[in-house]
Every structure is written in C-alpha cells, then in structure tokens.
Amino acid sequence: MLIAEWITERLADGIIGFELLSSDIVTRAAGTGLETSAREVRVILERMVRDGKVETCQYLAEDDRYEPTVYDKSNIYFYTFRLKPTT
16 A cells, blocks of 8 residues: 555656656665565556556657557556546
C-alpha cells in the first residue's frame, strides 16, 4: 500500500519512465528502512495500470507529446507512465 502511495505521489509530478520511477521508489524505501525492489515496484505499477489508476504512454516525437497506449507487458522499459486523468 505504501509503495502504491509513493508511485501515485511521484506520478503526480508528471510523466516518468519505469527505470527512474522504480529507482526513486527503491531509494525512498531504503531511506525509511524498508526493503523493496524494482520487481515489486513493477508488480504494483502493473496492478495500478490494470485497475485504471495509471496510464501507459508513448512519446510521439513528430508531435512532441505523450499519448496513451496499450500496455502489453512485453517490456516495461518501453513505456512512460502518468496518473490517469479523472473526468
């Protein structure tokens, strides 16, 4: 639960890739004496995507913007993530 809260806080700052996101979360956890790993961050992030809380995006260079895309779980490093906008 705490990891999910930290992911939400980090994504509130904007779009971020998995490598930087997981590194930030693991470092933050270590600073508080908790043990976690990039794998655990991945599992929680994938659950948040599945539950519709987080959106996967791809960068469209020709338009210089991020657009939502379908996450197929093939390689998490190819995606960027953001909080899903609420309507």
